[in-house]
Structures are given as C-alpha cells and as structure tokens.
Amino acid sequence: MRSEFRLPALGADMEHAVLVEWRVRPGDRVARGDVVAAVETDKGVIDLECFETGEVCELVASPGTRVDVGGVLALLEVEASAGPIAAARAPAPSSRPVEPSAIASATAAPPRAAAGRVRVSPAARARAHDLGIALEGIAGTGAGGAIELADVEAAAPPAAAATAPAESPAAPRDPVAAMRAAIASAMARSKREIPHYYLTLAMNLDPALAWLERHNASVEPAGRLLYPALVLKAVALAASEVPGFNGHFREGRFEPAAAVHVGVAIALRGGGLIAPAILDAAGKPLDVLMSEFRDLVSRARTARLRSSELTSPTITVTSLGDVGVEAVLPVIHPPQVAMVGAGSVLQRPWVADGAIVARPVMTLALAADHRVSDGRSGAQFLDRIRQKLGAPEAL
Amino acid sequence: MNREELKAVLVELLTGVAPDVDPAALLPGVDFRDQFDFDSMDTLNFAIAMHQSLGVNVPETDYAKLASLDKCVAYLELRQG
Structure with a gap:
C-alpha cells in the first residue's frame, strides 16, 4: 500500500519546518520509530521519526525547502496492517497553505457573513465554536466549498499569525525570536481555549x-x-x-x-x-x-x-x-x-x-x-x- | 597535573556538560549558576564527568564546592592532597 509520509505538527503552534537532511534513501527499509529526516523548527533541529513500517519509494521534499505541516515529505510502500495506526498518528492533510496575514485579518476584523449560506460540517462547527473563530472568515475546501474540520484547524492558531513576525524567506531567522513566537502562539492558544x-x-x-x-x-x-x-x-x-x-x-x-x-x-x-x-x-x-x-x-x-x-x-x-x-x-x-x-x-x-x-x-x-x-x-x-x-x- | 592543566581539563568537561556554554567567556571566579544559569542537572552531569575522567567521586554534600572554576580547582587540589 502506498502511503504519504507527511510533516507532523511538532507542537500546537507549528505551521512549517525546513527540511535539513534525509537520513534514508529510496529503497531503504524503515520501521516505525526510525529517524528518517531532520527538520528545523522554531524549537531547533528535530529528528523526525517514521510513523509506519515499510520501504521508502520516493523522497518528495528536498533538503533546504520549507514544508507546511501536513505537507508530503516522502512516499512509502507500507504493510497494509500498519495503515490504521499510521492514519491515527499522521496529521490531517492540510490541502492548502495557511496564509498568516489572511488569518490575522480574518480574526482581527471578521468579514460580514457571505451572501450565500455556508455549508459547515458538524465537527468543524463545534471546533470553530471551541476556538471562538467566526466561520465566515474560513474558506471551505470540502465538496461545494463546505467548511470541514481541517479548514477550521488550519485557521486555528490566529494568535500565532498575529504575533509571529512576518517572515520572508530571505530574512535571517533569529532562533530566540522564533522560539519566543512559538511559545507566544501556544500559550495564547491555551489561555484562549x-x-x-x-x-x-x-x-x-x-x-x-x-x-x-x-x-x-x-x-x-x-x-x-x-x-x-x-x-x-x-x-x-x-x-x-x-x-x-x-x-x-x-x-x-x-x-x-x-x-x-x-x-x-x-x-x-x-x-x-x-x-x-x-x-x-x-x-x-x-x-x-x-x-x-x-x-x-x-x-x-x-x-x-x-x-x-x-x-x-x-x-x-x-x-x-x-x-x-x-x-x-x-x-x-x-x-x-x-x-x-x-x-x-x-x-x-x-x-x-x-x-x-x-x-x-x-x-x-x-x-x-x-x-x-x-x-x-x-x-x-x-x-x-x-x-x-x-x-x-x-x- | 598542575593547576593550568587541571583548569584546562575542567573547562573541557564543563563544555561537554553544557555545549551551549562559550569557554572563552568563562569567568573563573564567578559561580557557574550566575554566569551560565547552571542548574542541579548541570551540576550532576559535571560531577559524573569528573568521576569518569578524573576518577574523583564527589559526594553530593560537596557539590557546593564545585560552584565555580576556581572553587573546583581548589577542591580538587585539596582532594589530591
């Protein structure tokens, strides 16, 4: 069974990471828990472990690239029995990158309700309610533009986007400031929720x-x-x-x-x-x-x-x-x-x-x-x- | 081992325990805790490193005597007799 190895959220606040290096090559056998790559996050360089047991087919992301949480890093051929565990552990795929400025503006000044009726899944509605997020500010990616849970989750850390410094790929990252922003995001979310x-x-x-x-x-x-x-x-x-x-x-x-x-x-x-x-x-x-x-x-x-x-x-x-x-x-x-x-x-x-x-x-x-x-x-x-x-x- | 050699060894052990510490910035008379935010975990690791490389088993009750580089040197010289 072909499986996508996606970047997990290494903390409530993480939105993306930079792939530092691969520790495996196509054709390598990997077991659940093996370190397969290193990624750089706001919390420093983290050894990324595999969720599944199988064989590496293709390394999708190359070192040096920035990958969003939920983004595909590699393709694996896994044993079918490992599927359910993997599904439970792997993060929900985020089908579209989160635009921090969009979230910031959406929460700072919620736009008026859209003219048409917005379709929202029950789980998404409950989650949005928990988070205190206006559904009108969220773009749905489900069938017919319906807002699904993943859409709400994608919009979940608005404080992070609001407080984190705007990032341009060219600007050197200050690790202390990045960690400060990560803590700010997680703690603000905690106190909000x-x-x-x-x-x-x-x-x-x-x-x-x-x-x-x-x-x-x-x-x-x-x-x-x-x-x-x-x-x-x-x-x-x-x-x-x-x-x-x-x-x-x-x-x-x-x-x-x-x-x-x-x-x-x-x-x-x-x-x-x-x-x-x-x-x-x-x-x-x-x-x-x-x-x-x-x-x-x-x-x-x-x-x-x-x-x-x-x-x-x-x-x-x-x-x-x-x-x-x-x-x-x-x-x-x-x-x-x-x-x-x-x-x-x-x-x-x-x-x-x-x-x-x-x-x-x-x-x-x-x-x-x-x-x-x-x-x-x-x-x-x-x-x-x-x-x-x-x-x-x-x- | 003379005093300078001992100091050099201790600095090496110290940076092994805390790789985020800059040995060039080390002030020998100031407590590690005050200059590097050393905590009880660092002190324990330092005692383990001293035991492993110098063969000196520092009892827990003597940890306070390892508070700075100068104090460490004085303590070890005393222990060496």
Whole structure:
C-alpha cells in the first residue's frame, strides 16, 4: 500500500519546518520509530521519526525547502496492517497553505457573513465554536466549498499569525525570536481555549529527600537521582490512577491516553523553553527514568530531540526548584489537559505532632482543564501525587 | 597535573556538560549558576564527568564546592592532597 509520509505538527503552534537532511534513501527499509529526516523548527533541529513500517519509494521534499505541516515529505510502500495506526498518528492533510496575514485579518476584523449560506460540517462547527473563530472568515475546501474540520484547524492558531513576525524567506531567522513566537502562539492558544482552574498543595518533602540523600550517598555520581525525577514519577503514577488528567482534548472531547508520557518543561540557556516527553514514565524504574531525564535535558539544550518526544506528551511537569520561587501556576500546553508545577523546596515552619518544626516544604500546583475535570478530582489527583512522594521507596 | 592543566581539563568537561556554554567567556571566579544559569542537572552531569575522567567521586554534600572554576580547582587540589 502506498502511503504519504507527511510533516507532523511538532507542537500546537507549528505551521512549517525546513527540511535539513534525509537520513534514508529510496529503497531503504524503515520501521516505525526510525529517524528518517531532520527538520528545523522554531524549537531547533528535530529528528523526525517514521510513523509506519515499510520501504521508502520516493523522497518528495528536498533538503533546504520549507514544508507546511501536513505537507508530503516522502512516499512509502507500507504493510497494509500498519495503515490504521499510521492514519491515527499522521496529521490531517492540510490541502492548502495557511496564509498568516489572511488569518490575522480574518480574526482581527471578521468579514460580514457571505451572501450565500455556508455549508459547515458538524465537527468543524463545534471546533470553530471551541476556538471562538467566526466561520465566515474560513474558506471551505470540502465538496461545494463546505467548511470541514481541517479548514477550521488550519485557521486555528490566529494568535500565532498575529504575533509571529512576518517572515520572508530571505530574512535571517533569529532562533530566540522564533522560539519566543512559538511559545507566544501556544500559550495564547491555551489561555484562549482552555478554561484553567488551579489548585495548590504544600507538602513536607523530608521523607523523600532523606531517602534520596541515603540513596545518592550509596552510589557513584552516574547513579544519583535528582528530586525532580521523583516528582516526575509520582505525577506519572498519579496520572495513571486518577482519570481526567492524562490525555488530550481534541475536536470537542477528551481523549484519555493509555500510557503516561510526561512532558518535562526544560529551560534553555539562550532563553525560551521546550517540553519534550519521557515516554511511559509510569512504567519505568526510577533509575531508568532519571537517566532518560538527564539525556532529554542535555539533548533539549543542544537541540537534538526526536519528533515523538515533542508530539507525545500526555501531561507536563514544570519545576522551578532551582530558582527559589514558592510556587508555579502553569499554563497548560494544548491539547493536553493538565500541568503540574513544582515550586522550590524551602525550609518552612511545619506542624508535626502539634509542634512547629522546620521542614523542607514544596508547593505542588495543578493547572487543569475545566472542560475535562473538576476541582474535586483535581484535589484527589494532587493528593495522590503527595502520597506517592511521601513513600519514595515505592516509586 | 598542575593547576593550568587541571583548569584546562575542567573547562573541557564543563563544555561537554553544557555545549551551549562559550569557554572563552568563562569567568573563573564567578559561580557557574550566575554566569551560565547552571542548574542541579548541570551540576550532576559535571560531577559524573569528573568521576569518569578524573576518577574523583564527589559526594553530593560537596557539590557546593564545585560552584565555580576556581572553587573546583581548589577542591580538587585539596582532594589530591
């Protein structure tokens, strides 16, 4: 079966990427998950993985060219059984390039309703409603000019278009400015679409830190753990147990994820941040999770991440523990539905057995999507994280 | 290993840990955290690199003594006796 390998959206905000190089040639066998190409995005150079297993027939895009999200990069001959998985993973084809200025003007000043009646698919109507986009401003590409879901999705990140600097191919790209624009786009979309609610919980981290200190004193540097790894594992376990926080909100409904791929917000030294995932964090022993965490941070900072790490997070954790802030109330990364923020570990008065004692206290914060969960289940989720961190030997 | 050789090795380890750091801009007396935004992950990676290439196992309780290039040199000279 012939299959098109299309450029996936490596984040809610991405519109296009520049193909840097191919890692395969026509005739090569590829398996799902193999790195087949490198593309340059606002988040640096990303290793692009194949969604399917098969053989490379033709490389459609050549290195140096700019490809829109959904644009065809290569043609593959795949085994028929791989089809449905591929269809689920591959991005919806965008049949026409998005014109940023058109979107900007469409949202800034919605044109009057067209004279004729506009045909709109139900999914497209619901999505446009969710996004707060006027249907009149969208050009339909369906039968008879009907507006379909893909058309609405194509018009979805208007803030990106409005805030991103106008790009001409000749102008040199400032990577820091590009990343700033990408963050602006994703965060503006989050605040526009997601009705956030926030909960915080201060916890005594003494048992976890005491356990960590004992563990770290008994091993060589390469085997040592950092407490954020404990937080990541605790969040992953809690997310796998308390429903409503692990997954994505797409097309007007919540799609729970089977595995927990924890996104880790990583600050980059040049400014900006990126939140790639540790895959199946709930199922990994702490030492494995820690070494993947170390590897992820170092690759994020040298811009060698894999596409699956950027597209897969089902929930994200941010830790500002090194900076000294008391708490961080995060902004959810769409289409995820929750994000956990870990504040600094600070010596604070704590009541234990009726007496006030000094303890290392960490404030956990949850930002969650009110379309999917309510405060009660959010509280249970945070409390479950606290329980997990309180029993570090079981992590 | 004399002091200059030790410094050179440490700078190499440092840039291995943080390739986005410019060794030419390194100020030996200023904490890595203040000049490069070093965090606990960088410190751990630095300790791992020191263990692997110099054979010095720095306990976690001594991480504060690795805060700057000058402090690292002083600490290692002390450890070497």
